[in-house]
Amino acid sequence: MTLVPAAHERGITTLTLDSPANRNALSARLVGELADALSACAKDPSVRAVQLTHTGGTFCAGADLKTPPDPAALVALLRGIVGLPKPVVARVTGHVRAGGLGLLGACDISAAGPGASFAFTESRLGLAPAVISMPLLPRMDPRAAARYYLTGERFDAAEAARTGLITIGSDDDVDQALAPVLDGLRRASPQGLAESKRLVTATVLAAFDRDTDTLVERSASLFASREAAEGVTAFLERRDPAWVL
Template identity: 45%
Template sequence: MDSDRVLQVSVATGVATLTLDSPANRNALSRAMRAQLRDALLEAIADDAVRAVVLDHTGRVFCSGMDLSEAAGGGAQDQGVREFPELLEAIWSSPKPVIAVVRGPARAGGVGLLAACDVVVAATSATFAFSEVRLGIVPAVISAVVLPRMVPHVAHRLMLTGQVFDAEVAAAGGLVDLVVPEADVDGEVRAQLVHLTAGAPAALAETKRLLRVRTPALHFDSLLELSARYFASEEGQEGIAAFREKRPARWVPGRD
């Protein structure tokens, strides 16, 4: 087995399953993860035998967001944010439907990853958070795919507070489509795939194009600059250091 592989890929009965497989770092969006996921998705889109894509994960965590071990001490060009939009855009604009399967926590960029998908199935035990502001950074890039999905006032509160919220709140806010007990997740995904693959491929692709009138690509340039600037800022680097050192950031009241 390739020790550098952080993504499992399988294709069966018209479904490509892309499984985030880096549980040791909570399936973080490392450079390797972003590259492998993007390449696998593009291959699935190009494969005429694939009718739908499933984005799943191993381990307890769906995705913890950007790999902060790669983001400490670098400049804006090193923060890994500049290719992340390519991945979100590929999912968002895929002519084949993409289902996200969330069995555990999703944070920051991980929330953006699932928000770009067409259907999100979550276990009742899944939790979510826009944790960026607590790290001194901004949820700029993911806003391009999160905001079209979510009820505006819910997104407003959750992005500003950075608080953890459960699957029921995520569903009520539009981030998640279906919430089921963990034991029923696979069955619900199979049921959704039956419905999605019952449609004609060209008609599905055109329908998705109509539904995706607002394309994130139109906004990514300015969002990238904002995100990179805050990753490299004094606040951003302090927030990342505090997270890694498991201590309050210096702006937290009463931290001493």
């Protein structure tokens, strides 16, 4: 049974992260299936745009700490979203943590409702938001990125929109907020969308071209470190890691 079912309506293909047992965490399998689904959308002329959403109360909990994806595979997924010749729109009605924020950064447009919350939790695990920085830092307010990268604080949809992490922070129904966006995409030509997307993603793709090797190596090194082992173990055991004061 697929972890990323697809549905199509009037030019919009909706891909749903459907692994609620682990809060849609980025396991090797989910990353692979999502990458394959996006590749299929890129080749399908009936797809004008992609909407990425989720089941359950969590959009994505970040990397699956029990079966994490290879950092290179995660980078390929994020770059694939940015480089897809069709817009990708994220629809968020739940929580987003760590690597899940990288998915939002890679999407062209994202909207979150009042039930959404966000947090860069990596620093609390002895890690850092290394590879996900490539789609995020070119788009986020630098001061906000510094604060939330370092502290791991949780913040809401309004703050996520203010900082540039997402496009729309809605106090009401997220589908109502996205309706004019999807209508606009349906009215645009395939060529117009592809060429316009090339313009707005150029700096993000440049970050991937410049930093991928360095950040993949850094991510792998951090995951293999003693501090990360303690942080992940403490998280799984639901206790504070040894360094908490």
